[in-house]
Amino acid sequence: MNLPWLGSYSRKVGIVGASRIGRLVIDMLTRGRFEIGVYDPFLSAVEATELGSTKMELHTLLAWSDIVSLHAPILPQTRHMIGAQELALMADHTVFINTARGWLVDHEALLSEARSGRLRILIDTPEPEPLPVDSPFYDLPNVVLTPHIAGALGNELRALSDVAITEIERFVAGLPPLYPVRKHDMERMA
Known part of the structure; x- marks a missing residue:
């Protein structure tokens, strides 16, 4: 069985937002075999290169990436920065990860993409948070939901x-x- 989307070895990872968390993720990824692109209007191309990544415009990054990881802050201009148009730019089987805030993503558009089965979606911070118990996201096989733990394994408080x-x-x-x-x-x- 050929599952080209499975695994992360030698993948193109797009990071949206390069503040503290985004930079930590970039730092971890530079230790592996990843090509790293980054979108952040506050980041210069020189800073992106120093981090081990390539600065890109948002739409270019979304179309280029095998994995998109969202780390942007809540600002008036970031409300639903990922909507139907942005999701449509992602290639089939792209993995979309939101550990930032649900505010950043148009969840109706995300639900439409999730129902199509085209993307693999990991949601740590939905909108609303928590999701209602009858949310259709719970029943979709290509969606992984975590309870706002950003991959935590339990020892983070320590x-x-x-x-x-x-x-x-x-x-x-x-x-x-x-x-x-x-x-x-x-x-x-x-």
């Missing part, structure tokens, strides 16, 4: 606690933070 404690210890010792959050970053963080 890791977050460790980071918070380390940052407090650094602050008390008069050292700069390892993971600063600056005011100008807040406007575009996912």
Whole structure:
């Protein structure tokens, strides 16, 4: 049986949004055999190259990618940034992953694509959240739903606690933070 969409080896991955989470995903992907494209209006082509990716316009990225991973922030201009037109640009068997926010995706358009069976869809953050118990997304074989855990395996709270404690210890010792959050970053963080 030939299932060309199965697996991720040597795939083209499109990252939508290169704030903190998007950059972490890019960093993890650069360790594997992936071609990485990125769409983020706040990211320069030079920065994209430094991250190990290629900057693309959104529609180009969607048509190019085997896997699309959404990490954009909630901004007025990102409401339903992925709609029917954007989903139609994706090739058959593209894997579409939303671990950002349901706000970013037109879920009626996504449901239409899901029903067609053309895309493989992973939804971590639906709209509304949580999905109603009678949502048709639950019954579609090409849709995987997770309860807003972004792939968490259970030990993340410990890791977050460790980071918070380390940052407090650094602050008390008069050292700069390892993971600063600056005011100008807040406007575009996912």
